[in-house]
Amino acid sequence: MNKEINDYSRINLLDSLPDDEIDQNNSFHDGESGNFLGPDQYLAQSFIPSKPILTRVKLLIQKYEEHKGIIEFSINNSLIGDSIVNISIHTDDLSEFNDYEFFWYEFDIPDIQVNTGEEYFIVCIAKEGNFGCATNILYEKGDGWGYDPIDDKVWLKSEDLCFITYGYGNEPPNKPIIDGPTTGKVNSNLFYTFSAIEPEGEDVYFYIDIYDGSIPWWVGPFESGEEYTLGINWGDEGTYLIGVKARDIHTAESEWATLEISIPKNKTYSSIPIILNWAIERFPLLQPYFSYLI
Template identity: 35%
Template sequence: MRRAKRKIAECLIIFFIISSLPFLIHKISGEGFITSANQGDVVDQEQTQATSSGSVICHPYWIAQSFKPTLPILTRVEVRLQKFNDISTDVTLIIRDNLTGKNLTYTSVSSSLITHTPSWIEFDFPDIEIEPGKTYYIICKTDGGDWPHRHLYKWSCSDLDPYPHGQTHCSVDGGKSWQSDKAYAKKDQCFRTYGMEKEKNNPPERPQKPTGPNSGEVGIAYTYTTSSLDPDGDRIYYLFDWGDGNESEWIGPYESGEMVSVSHTWNREGNYTVRVRAMDEHGATSEWSDSLSVSVPILQQKNVEIEKLMEELFHGMIRWWNAFLISLRDNFF
C-alpha cells in the first residue's frame, strides 16, 4: 500500500514539473530574462555591458539607441529595464529609421512585467523588412512617471562606448527633438536585436498548356485558358504570348491553382503559337508553357474573293449580251 502511494506521489510530482516547464521557459531565462518561444531567429546586434545606473525613461523623457543590422528581417528586440517606485504605465518600444520619422513598428509591455531589479525584457512585434547596414533606432518611452519623485524606469547602459555601430540619443520633449551631442557619443544602451534571413521565394510552376480553339477566322476573338501552382501559395499573374508579335499585360493576381481565361483577336491570316508564363506576387517568374498551335487560314478569304470575281464576271457577261442584242437589232431590223 505504501509503495502504491509513493508511486502516485512520484507521478503527481513529475506531472507538475512537466506541466510547469512551458511557463517557466516562457517567463525566465537567465537574469530575469522575459522571453517567448523560440522563433527561429538569431541575435543580430547586441550591447550587454551595464556600467552606469541607466538612462531615465518617464514622460516626457524618451531614450533611443541606434544600431546597424546585418540581417534583412527584424523579428524582436530585448532591452534591460528596471522599475523605480510606483510607476505603472506601459513601456513602448518603437523602431524607426529616423529619430523624428514615422514608426516602422512598435509594441508595448505591461509595467507588471518590469521588476525593481534590472531585467531583460522582450518586445515582440510582427517581423519587418529592414536594410542591412542602414542605421535604425530603438526608442523607449512611457506616458507616465514623475521625474522629481523618481517614479520612472531606467534603461541600463554603458559609458565606455562598447557598441561601435551606434550610440544613445535623448529627447526631453516627448520625441519632438533629440540630443545626440558629445555627452551621448560614448554611451550605449543595453539591447539585443533578433533577426533572420529572408525565406527563399520559389517561382510558380510552369503553367499548363493553354486550352482553346486551335483554328479560327480573322477578326474574331477567341478565349484561351490556363493555370499554375505556386509552391509557396503566393498569388499569381499571367502573361500570354499570342505568336503575332503581341503579348498581353500581366493579368491578375489570381490564387494559386485558379483558372484564368484571356481572349485575343488575330488580324491577319497565318499560323500562330499561343504560350503563357506565370509570375508570383514577389516577382519570381516561371518557364514558358508548352505552346498551342492556332491556324487562322486564308482559304475562306480566297473563296470570298473568287465568289466576288465570278459575280463580277457574270454581270459583265450580262452587260455584253445586252449590248450584243441591241447592236444586232439596230443592224438587221
C-alpha cells in the same frame, strides 16, 4: 541606479524561438550605467540588421516602485519618421521583476521585413512613469540617442542602449511554373495554371503580366504549391509572352518565369471552288469556261 542585475534575465538572455536567433547583440552591462526614461522623454538606438526578418527586441531596463506608467516602444526608419511597428507595456506587465533592478524585457513585435545593411531605430518613450535603460559604449553599428521635448527639443547622441535583436532569414518562393498551351487560335480561350513552392510553407501571391498592353496585376494569396488557373483570349495573331513572379507574405519575390505563346493567322477558305465543281458535274459542256474561273 541600482547595480544589481536580475539573474532571471541573464538566463533568458540566450533564449530564442525555434525559428529565430540573435542578430544584433549589445548585451554587456557594467551593472551601473544607464539613462533616465521619464515622462515624454525619448531614448533611441540605431542598429543595422543582418537578417531580413525582425521578430523581437530585448532591452535591459529598470522600473521604480513608486511610479506607475507606460513605455511605448517602436521600430522606426528614422528618428523622426513614422514607426514601422509599435507596442506599449505597462508597469503591471513587469510585476515579475524586482523594483530598482535591471532586467531584460522582451518586446515581442509582429514579424517585419527589414532591409539588411540599412539603418533602423529602436525608439522608446515613457508615459506617466519613470524608468531607466541600461547603456554602454560598445555597439559599433549604430548610436544611442536622447531627446528632451521640454528643454533641448532636439535629438542628441548618447550612450548605446543595451539591447538584443532577434530575426531569421527568409527564403523567397521558388521560380513559378506556368503550364498551358503554347499555341492557339485567334479569339479562342486558352487556359494556364500558375504555381510556386514556398520553401517555408508560407502563402504566395502571383504577379502576372501578359505583355499585351494590359496592366499587370497581383492575385492571391494561395497555399504553397496551390494552382491558380487563368483563361486568356487573344484577339489578334502574333507572338505573346506570359510572365509571372511569386511573392511570399514577407514580400520576398521569386525569379520571373515566362512562357511564349504563338497565335497564327487563321486560314481562310473560299466556297467558290466547291460551287464550280458542282456546276461542272451538272453541266460538263461548260467545263472549259468553269476551268478558266478556277
